[in-house]
Amino acid sequence: MLSVGIISVDGFGLIISGLSAANISFYVQTGAEIHWRQAHWFHRDAASIKTLLTGLTGLVIGEIIFTIAAYVLTPYIYNFVHAGVSVFQYLFAPLFSKYWKWKGSKSDNNPYEQVAIKDWDEESNVPETESMLGLQSPGPAPGQPTKTGTTKKVISIFVASAATYVLTLCVIRPYDAAYDFLSQTVVITPFVKPPTRTLTSSFYLPDLPGDYSWLYNHTAIGPTSKYDWMPVEKTPGFRDWYEGFNGSVPQHYDPNLDPIHLSNLDADIIEPLRETLKDGKIKIKHVFLFKLESTRSDVFPVKKDGHIADIIRKSYSGEIPDEVEDRLANLTRNAEILTGVPSGFDQHDFNPRGGLYASDAYTGGTFTLKSIVASVCGANPLVVDFNREFFHHIYQPCMPHIFNTLNKLSPALPKNSTKSTDSKDFKSWPWRSTMMQSITDDYDNQDRLTPAMGFDDKVTDKTITKDFKKKPGPNPEKYNFWGYEEHKLREYFLDALIQAEKKHERVFLTHLTGQTHHPWKMPIGEEYEALIASGLWNKNDKVNRYLNTIGVNDKWLGEVMDLLNEAGVADETLVVMVGDHGISLLEDGGVTPNDNPHVKNFHVPLVFSHPSLPPITLNNRISSLQILPTILDLLVQSSSLDAPSAKAIQDLLPLYEGQSMIREPVPEAEGKQDWQFTVMNTGGTWLALRSAAKPYRLVVPLVPDVEWRFSDVSSDPIEERTLQSFNLKPLLKDVGNVHGEAAAEWVGEAAHVAQWWVAENWRRWEYLPEN
Structure with missing residues (x-):
C-alpha cells in the first residue's frame, strides 16, 4: 500500500493512501473501523459533514506520514516485487517457450523480424532478449564469487514456498464469504453492490440440527382488529386500520400470530x-x-x-x-x-x-x-x-x-x-x-x-x-x-x-x-x-x-x-x-x-x-x-x-x-423465550439479541466481513472473554467446549430466531430488500 502512496501519474496511489489515512484517522478518533461498503448510504447533510471534519486533522497527518514513507520506501519495495516477478518468469517461462514458438510459426503476418541470437545489449553485455525478461544480470568478473546466483536461489525458494503455501490454502481451506470481501480492492468496495438479500435469505445460516418449522414460513402480519372507538376519518399512525400496503386488505402486527411473542x-x-x-x-x-x-x-x-x-x-x-x-x-x-x-x-x-x-x-x-x-x-x-x-x-x-x-x-x-x-x-x-x-x-x-x-x-x-x-x-x-x-x-x-x-x-x-x-x-x-x-x-x-x-x-x-x-x-x-x-x-x-x-x-x-x-x-x-x-x-x-x-x-x-x-x-x-433485539449502529452490519430467560448475548453478522460473537455476561460482565468466529459452526463448538452444550443449543436457536426475525422485520416495515 505504501509503495503506491506517492507519485503515481494517474493519482491511483494517492487515492489508496488517502483511504488508508482515513481508516487510521477514523480508528484513532473513534476506536472503530470504517466499513466502506456503507459509503453509498452516507447522508450528505451539514451535520454529517461536520462530524466527519472532526477527524480531518488525523487524516492530514496520516496522509503526510504515508507520503513521506512511500517516497522513501518505494524504490526498495519496487525492486523487491520486481525480483519476485523475475523469479516467476524464470520458473515458468520454459514451460511456455514451446507454445510461444509454435504460436509464432503459425503466424503468417509476423510484423517483427527474427532477432539474431548474438544481438547483445551493449551496455549490460547480456543478450537483449534475456535482459528484457530480467532473467540474467551482468556476470561477475572472472574469479569473483557469484553472489547474484545465490541471491536468486534464495528469492526463488522464498517465492516458490509462498506460492505453494497460498495455493495449498486455497485448496484445503473451507470457503468463507468473508475472505471474498476482505480480498476486494478498497477503492472498489464502496461502489460494489452488496449481495442481494430477500425475505427468505436475510443472511447466511449453515445447516443446523433441530426442528424450526414452528418458526419459518410464519408471519405476525394479519388482518386488523376492528375497534368501535376508531375515528371514521383516517388517523395518522393508524393507516393499517384504513388501508393496506399497495391496495391490499388492511393488515397489522398480530401478537397471536407471532411465534416468538410472550405477553x-x-x-x-x-x-x-x-x-x-x-x-x-x-x-x-x-x-x-x-x-x-x-x-x-x-x-x-x-x-x-x-x-x-x-x-x-x-x-x-x-x-x-x-x-x-x-x-x-x-x-x-x-x-x-x-x-x-x-x-x-x-x-x-x-x-x-x-x-x-x-x-x-x-x-x-x-x-x-x-x-x-x-x-x-x-x-x-x-x-x-x-x-x-x-x-x-x-x-x-x-x-x-x-x-x-x-x-x-x-x-x-x-x-x-x-x-x-x-x-x-x-x-x-x-x-x-x-x-x-x-x-x-x-x-x-x-x-x-x-x-x-x-x-x-x-x-x-x-x-x-x-x-x-x-x-x-x-x-x-x-x-x-x-x-x-x-x-x-x-x-x-x-x-x-x-x-x-x-x-x-x-x-x-x-x-x-x-x-x-x-x-x-x-x-x-x-x-x-x-x-x-x-x-x-x-x-x-x-x-x-x-x-x-x-x-x-x-x-x-x-x-x-x-x-x-x-x-x-x-x-x-x-x-x-x-x-x-x-x-x-x-x-x-x-x-x-x-x-x-x-x-x-x-x-x-x-x-x-x-x-x-x-x-x-x-x-x-x-x-x-x-x-x-x-x-x-x-x-x-x-x-x-x-x-x-x-x-x-x-x-x-x-x-x-x-x-x-x-x-x-x-x-x-x-418452550418459548422472550427474545430482545438490538439493531446495531448503523443498522445493516450486525444484529444483537438476548433472551430474558438466559444471561447470554449473541451478535449476528448480517454481512460477510464481520464475525459472530458470543458472551455470557453473568460471568463476564464487561466481555473480556468473548468467543468469535466468521463461521457459526466453529463458534458452536467453542461455546459448547467453554460454556456447555446448553449454551450451544441456545446459540443455535438464537441464530434461527435472528434469521427469521430479520426477514419479518422487513415485512413489518414494508421494506423490500430486492429493491
Whole structure:
C-alpha cells in the first residue's frame, strides 16, 4: 500500500493512501473501523459533514506520514516485487517457450523480424532478449564469487514456498464469504453492490440440527382488529386500520400470530406497586420521555463500588484522592435521586424521588434515531443502515399518534370531535406532543422522522437561534457544532407546562440530550475537573471529558426537576429517562457505538420516576421496547385517563411486542423465550439479541466481513472473554467446549430466531430488500 502512496501519474496511489489515512484517522478518533461498503448510504447533510471534519486533522497527518514513507520506501519495495516477478518468469517461462514458438510459426503476418541470437545489449553485455525478461544480470568478473546466483536461489525458494503455501490454502481451506470481501480492492468496495438479500435469505445460516418449522414460513402480519372507538376519518399512525400496503386488505402486527411473542398483560402488578395503584395516589397528567445521549448504565449514577470507580482507582495507583472522591460524590447526585440507587460515597443526604429503576436494560438500537423509534413507537427499528424509518411504514402507532387519536374520543362528543378544555378534570384534557432538543435535527433526516412519529411541535437549535435574534443583546454561542447546551431549553420546558395549564392540555414531551455526545465539550463557562489520573495515549483524557459532561447533564436533570416544581406539576408528571445507547470508552477506547458490539454500548439506564411511586429496582432483563407499553399500562392502572381513552388503550396494549414493566415478567413460557433485539449502529452490519430467560448475548453478522460473537455476561460482565468466529459452526463448538452444550443449543436457536426475525422485520416495515 505504501509503495503506491506517492507519485503515481494517474493519482491511483494517492487515492489508496488517502483511504488508508482515513481508516487510521477514523480508528484513532473513534476506536472503530470504517466499513466502506456503507459509503453509498452516507447522508450528505451539514451535520454529517461536520462530524466527519472532526477527524480531518488525523487524516492530514496520516496522509503526510504515508507520503513521506512511500517516497522513501518505494524504490526498495519496487525492486523487491520486481525480483519476485523475475523469479516467476524464470520458473515458468520454459514451460511456455514451446507454445510461444509454435504460436509464432503459425503466424503468417509476423510484423517483427527474427532477432539474431548474438544481438547483445551493449551496455549490460547480456543478450537483449534475456535482459528484457530480467532473467540474467551482468556476470561477475572472472574469479569473483557469484553472489547474484545465490541471491536468486534464495528469492526463488522464498517465492516458490509462498506460492505453494497460498495455493495449498486455497485448496484445503473451507470457503468463507468473508475472505471474498476482505480480498476486494478498497477503492472498489464502496461502489460494489452488496449481495442481494430477500425475505427468505436475510443472511447466511449453515445447516443446523433441530426442528424450526414452528418458526419459518410464519408471519405476525394479519388482518386488523376492528375497534368501535376508531375515528371514521383516517388517523395518522393508524393507516393499517384504513388501508393496506399497495391496495391490499388492511393488515397489522398480530401478537397471536407471532411465534416468538410472550405477553405478561395477564400477570399481576408487581407487589410493591400493587397497593399504591389501588389507593389511587398516583396521578399522571404529563409525561416526559428523556433520551440520554451516550449514557451507559454505570454512570447513572457513578457508584463507589462500581466498574468506573475501579478504573479511576487504578489510575491513582489504588486509592482515589479525597478531592477527587468529593467530585465523584457530587457528579451524579440527581441520577441517585431518580434511580433510588445511592452512589456509596456518603458525602450527602439521599432522598429518592420514587419510581421504577431497571438495572439490566438494553437499548433497542445503538444508533440514536433508531433508539428513539424503539422507545417512542414501541417498534423494533428497521434493519438497514442509517435512518430509513421515516421513509417506510412505521408499523406501530407511536405515542404521539396514540395521544392525538385519544384527543378525538370523549363520551360527551361525537366521533371526530376534539376534547373539551373547559373541564377541571385533567383526564379529559387533550394531549399535545412536542419534541425538544437544543441540538440540530438535520443529522440523517431526523427533521423528517419527527413528524413521521406524530409530533405536533418541535424545538431545535434553529428555534433557539431564531428566538434569540428577536431579543436585544448578543446571540448565544453554540458550545460545539451540534448546538447549544441543554440549559437553553429551560424556558421552553417551563413555557410548555404553563401554557398547558392555561389551555387545559396534557403534555407529552420527548427530549434528546446532546451534551454527552462526542467530542464531549463543556458548555461555555464550565470547566473540566480532574476525575481520573492522566494516562498514556490520551485515553484517560477522553474518559475525563466524558465523565465531566455526564456531570453537566446530571445538573440539567436536576434543573428539570426544579422547573416541574416551579410549574406546580411535579406530583403529576411521569418522567421516563433512558439512554439512547452506551459507550465502550472505558473498555476498548471506543467513542462511538458505530459497528461496535461491546456490551457497554447496549446497557443503558432506564427510569420511570414519579414522587408517588415507591422506589423499586427491577433486576430482570428489560428492553427499551417496553417503555411504550409500560407508560400506557401506568396511565390505565393509575386511572389517569377518562373512560373512552382507557378503553382504547386497553385495546391497543396487546398489539405491542414489549412486556409491561409494572407487571410480573414472563421470561419463558411454553418452550418459548422472550427474545430482545438490538439493531446495531448503523443498522445493516450486525444484529444483537438476548433472551430474558438466559444471561447470554449473541451478535449476528448480517454481512460477510464481520464475525459472530458470543458472551455470557453473568460471568463476564464487561466481555473480556468473548468467543468469535466468521463461521457459526466453529463458534458452536467453542461455546459448547467453554460454556456447555446448553449454551450451544441456545446459540443455535438464537441464530434461527435472528434469521427469521430479520426477514419479518422487513415485512413489518414494508421494506423490500430486492429493491
